[in-house]
Amino acid sequence: MNLLTMVDIERRKIHRSKIIWILMIPIVILWIPMIINADVNFNMQAEGILPEDNFLVQGFLGLSWFMFPASLVIGTVLLNQTERSGNGILKMLSLPISPAKLCMAKFIVLLLLAAVQMIAMVVCYYLSAAAASSLEDYSFTLGPSDVLGLAGSVYLASIPMAAVFWMIAVCIRTPVFSVGIGLATIVPSVLVMNTKVWFAYPMCYAFRVVTGQMHKLAAHMGDFPCDLLPWIPAAVIITLVCLAVSCNQLGKAERRG
Amino acid sequence: MSVSLEYGKLKRTGFYPAFVGGGLLAAAIPIANTALRQDVFTSVKESPFVVLMDANWQMMAMLNVFMIVIGACIVYHIEYADNALQKMEALPAKGESMFFSKCFVLAAASVFMIALETAALAFCVRCWFSPPEDFAAQLFSSMGFATALSVPAVILMMGISSACRNMWISLGIGVIGIFATVVIPPGSLILSMFPFTLPFQTFSGAGEGEAGELLLGALVEMAVFCAAELVYLRIRRNVQ
Numbered sequence: 001m002n003l004l005t006m007v008d009i010e011r012r013k014i015h016r017s018k019i020i021w022i023l024m025i026p027i028v029i030l031w032i033p034m035i036i037n038a039d040v041n042f043n044m045q046a047e048g049i050l051p052e053d054n055f056l057v058q059g060f061l062g063l064s065w066f067m068f069p070a071s072l073v074i075g076t077v078l079l080n081q082t083e084r085s086g087n088g089i090l091k092m093l094s095l096p097i098s099p100a101k102l103c104m105a106k107f108i109v110l111l112l113l114a115a116v117q118m119i120a121m122v123v124c125y126y127l128s129a130a131a132a133s134s135l136e137d138y139s140f141t142l143g144p145s146d147v148l149g150l151a152g153s154v155y156l157a158s159i160p161m162a163a164v165f166w167m168i169a170v171c172i173r174t175p176v177f178s179v180g181i182g183l184a185t186i187v188p189s190v191l192v193m194n195t196k197v198w199f200a201y202p203m204c205y206a207f208r209v210v211t212g213q214m215h216k217l218a219a220h221m222g223d224f225p226c227d228l229l230p231w232i233p234a235a236v237i238i239t240l241v242c243l244a245v246s247c248n249q250l251g252k253a254e255r256r257g
Numbered sequence: 258m259s260v261s262l263e264y265g266k267l268k269r270t271g272f273y274p275a276f277v278g279g280g281l282l283a284a285a286i287p288i289a290n291t292a293l294r295q296d297v298f299t300s301v302k303e304s305p306f307v308v309l310m311d312a313n314w315q316m317m318a319m320l321n322v323f324m325i326v327i328g329a330c331i332v333y334h335i336e337y338a339d340n341a342l343q344k345m346e347a348l349p350a351k352g353e354s355m356f357f358s359k360c361f362v363l364a365a366a367s368v369f370m371i372a373l374e375t376a377a378l379a380f381c382v383r384c385w386f387s388p389p390e391d392f393a394a395q396l397f398s399s400m401g402f403a404t405a406l407s408v409p410a411v412i413l414m415m416g417i418s419s420a421c422r423n424m425w426i427s428l429g430i431g432v433i434g435i436f437a438t439v440v441i442p443p444g445s446l447i448l449s450m451f452p453f454t455l456p457f458q459t460f461s462g463a464g465e466g467e468a469g470e471l472l473l474g475a476l477v478e479m480a481v482f483c484a485a486e487l488v489y490l491r492i493r494r495n496v497q
Binding site for chain 2 (some may be wrong): 017019022023025026029030037038062065066067069070073075077079081084085132174175176177179183184187239
């Protein structure tokens with residue numbers, strides 16, 4: 001079986017999980033106050049940021065700080081629990097498939113779920129930008145290159161974080177601890193982001209990317225660069241190590257028992 | 258009997274160590290914060306307790322609510338995981354008493370967390386500030402206030418996880434609830450009555466009058482959630 005078929009099988013397993021609602025509702029909750037308080041964007045002139053840029057960046061700040069990482073944690077719980085209820089993992093392991101491939105297929109599904117949420121974010125952005133524009137009589141809508149560029153970079157920056165959460169979920173079999181550690185690592189990301197070693201902490205990448213974009217758009221806010229060195233090598237190493245560990249660990253406890 | 262049974266069930270799920278760990282982490286926040294930035298805090302004229310709460314309570318409350326959400330998920334997850342709930346229903350015991358015993362265990366665990374945090378705050382004041390005379394009264398009234406305001410979230414989350422067979426749904430709803438308190442700008446009293454927002458309120462921040470209203474609101478919410486759960490359990494029994 002090639003990887004693509006396995007991804008499709010994993011996708012079908014979570015077909016009826018209602019996870020889509022869990023991914024969509026926060027996006028709606030995020031944008032409604034943004035539409036209602038759209039006039040706040042005009043008060044940001046002191047920082048030298050255009051109202052429409054501020055509207056976009058504030059929305060993505062809200063998403064990337066808490067909900068996007070937390071959705072990844074929920075996704076790992078979903079992927080693990082569907083397999084463990086009814087001992088599905090034992091049946092999967094008895095098939096002639098390499099467990100590493102199974103692990104990668106599940107990780108790709110996790111990334112697909114994140115992609116769905118990001119697409120919903122972009123769609124909701126356009127809807128709420130249109131709503132805010134008609135409400136305030138000022139065009140808040142930005143071109144697709146700005147919006148998709150930001151959404152794409154946030155998504156790419158989240159992949160190492162997803163790998164870390166996936167490793168935690170595979171290695172720590174007690175759900176209380178795997179979820180607890182996952183959620184607890186989100187809280188200090190704001191603190192770590194401002195230190196010199198931010199590139200070693202994948203949980204703050206997405207938030208740092210959006211903050212960097214905000215500083216770039218705001219003329220008077222100073223520089224907050226996301227230097228690609230040593231960030232990209234560090235991110236690649238973290239991702240590969242986490243995936244290697246999780247591929248190695250998936251199903252190990254079951255095989256032993 | 259029922260409470261000790263529920264206590265025993267949770268022994269091997271990591272529930273208690275998780276609460277101890279979460280409590281220690283939350284207790285470390287004010288200590289680390291004050292130790293690292295001593296001059297900033299001690300130079301402020303206000304009452305030391307108010308200063309500490311303003312600087313640290315948001316993060317501590319966040320951890321408290323996280324633990325309430327995760328705890329509630331796991332407490333019912335163990336019932337659903339291997340169809341244990343069906344066995345419980347076959348016993349001559351009421352679903353209601355199981356629900357309230359579970360609530361009691363979760364509430365006790367979160368009170369334990371808040372007690373650890375109280376000890377940490379008292380330690381901070383002893384070590385780095387000169388404690389005012391009414392300090393003990395201030396400490397216990399504020400932390401009692403925080404405890405009372407976290408009970409609605411406990412009951413609501415237990416209700417949600419008793420209704421959801423799958424853990425990711427109850428976890429998702431809880432996380433969305435926390436997210437809503439983060440995103441929606443604080444303002445009116447009605448908004449701060451949202452069960453997931455209540456634990457973030459502080460006694461000093463609310464002021465005398467508003468604190469009473471918040472407590473009253475919390476009490477009403479507790480009654481409503483309990484009543485809703487009783488109705489839900491009755492309906493479920495009849496439908497099954």
